[in-house]
Amino acid sequence: MQWEQVLAPRMGRMKASEIRELLKLLDQPDIISFAGGIPDPALFPVAAFQDALGAALAPGKADAALQYSVSEGYLPLRQWLAEHMTGLGIPCGVDNILITSGSQQALDYLGKMMIGAGDTVLVNAPTYMGALGAFNAYEPVYDRLDPRENRGAAEYSAKAVDAGGTVKFAYLSVDFANPTGETIARAEREKVLDLADALGAAIVEDAAYQALRFDGEAVPPILALEIARKGSIEECRTIYCGSFSKTLAPGLRVGWVCAASPVIGRLVLMKQAADLHSSTLNQMAIAEVAARHFESHVAGLRTVYKARRDHMLAALSREMPSGVSWTRPEGGMFVWITLPEGMDGAELLARSLETERVAFVPGRAFFADGSGGNTIRLSFSRADQAAIDEGIRRLGALIAREIG
Known part of the structure; x- marks a missing residue:
């Protein structure tokens, strides 16, 4: 069967989710993942x-x-x-x-x-x-x-x-x-x-x-x-x-x-x-x-996630080289990183997985026009403080080497 001849044109606009693919990495014990914006299962009621x-x-x-x-x-x-x-x-x-x-x-x-x-x-x-x-x-x-x-x-x-x-x-x-x-x-x-x-x-x-x-x-x-x-x-x-x-x-x-x-x-x-x-x-x-x-459970989530956000922001301030900037969210699960011009988030991810074993989401997939190549998304929702410290240290060192 030649399936291409019966598919509707809209199928050409549908692509695999980069996040869903990256979530498969969570099963690898040596990966420090800041990729999936997913709740910590240890906090489920x-x-x-x-x-x-x-x-x-x-x-x-x-x-x-x-x-x-x-x-x-x-x-x-x-x-x-x-x-x-x-x-x-x-x-x-x-x-x-x-x-x-x-x-x-x-x-x-x-x-x-x-x-x-x-x-x-x-x-x-x-x-x-x-x-x-x-x-x-x-x-x-x-x-x-x-x-x-x-x-x-x-x-x-x-x-x-x-x-x-x-x-x-x-x-x-x-x-x-x-x-x-x-x-x-x-x-x-x-x-x-x-x-x-x-x-x-x-x-x-x-x-x-x-x-x-x-x-x-x-x-x-x-x-x-x-x-x-x-x-x-x-x-x-x-x-x-x-x-x-x-x-x-x-x-x-x-x-x-x-x-x-x-x-x-x-x-x-x-x-x-x-x-x-x-x-x-x-x-x-x-x-x-x-x-x-609901109210008591969500209050507990806020306490845990706030501490992880604060820890990630502190680690970024400590480990990231000059030329890298990031958002400072008042809630949620994400920090958005802007890399120096000319650096590509997807290429950085490939090198990070190979050499540092740190996962994140490249930013281009979040732009309808395919721009934003020099951006990445980090999630702090599932990472404990030790993982945040070590993962951001490795990532900061990699970015510093890429900048040269």
Whole structure:
């Protein structure tokens, strides 16, 4: 069978995730990995999930846990999320919540819902590579979004028309972004709202790391700012994507979308066509653990990850040669490194794995236009202090040798 002749053209835009490939290195005991932006499994609330799963499978509940269910999601979990979102300044009801199989599924659905071939999606540079992977299949054109610039709606719109479409939405990872660790300031969020209103475009707000703030003042979600302007979530163009992957357990694959009910209604149709509904058993377990333990568990995560972030920043200050700079995130899991001009992160990774046995993610994959070759992403979420000290020492020495 010559499979190439039956594949759709969109398959040419789909590429393997560099992170997923690098995660295979975690099984090699001599590798110090700063690659995967994944939670530390030692911090999973295992006992709480054992209790929750046992309760879900108890007589009287097991039939519902193991049966088909509604596409919108498990009602008690949606009720908890509506209260949670209201606490973030986003008053809403269960009709504004859809449960997805991780927020990655939400990004895929949103791309499918809004992007036509040649339409423009506005993204930061760099941006989350998983979002680019989700959107690429729908054949968008990307334009760079930087709220600090003074580009107006007319310029974005004209460029989109020249590319053969219109601006459909702006995608932003807003708090402690993957990959940079940076947070979009309130004034910049307001500016994105102004731009989207002028363009008639949607906003996709990726809030996967929102709960992992270590220090500094919390910034209201874009959706909260829009509700404050317009009075109701039903009048808003912002679509909020949340996830339990970074807070409770990624393996259960439970995320959510919070948006105006007409958006949720269309996404439900996609859910029905794709997988009917997310795992009911997993949703029941998440609902139980979230209701009983979310705040206390996340507080513990913040304490551990903050200490690791501080340790990595100190190690970078101590070990990195002149000409290397990095971000100083207020939360999340990532530090973004900018190498001297002309140094290539992918080539550096190859040499690092061969000689230093230190893994990280090259930065180019996070740029829609393939730029950013002299950048890399480090994650501190799984590395203890000894690994951070030794890994950054080795990496700093390698970069110093490359600079010469």
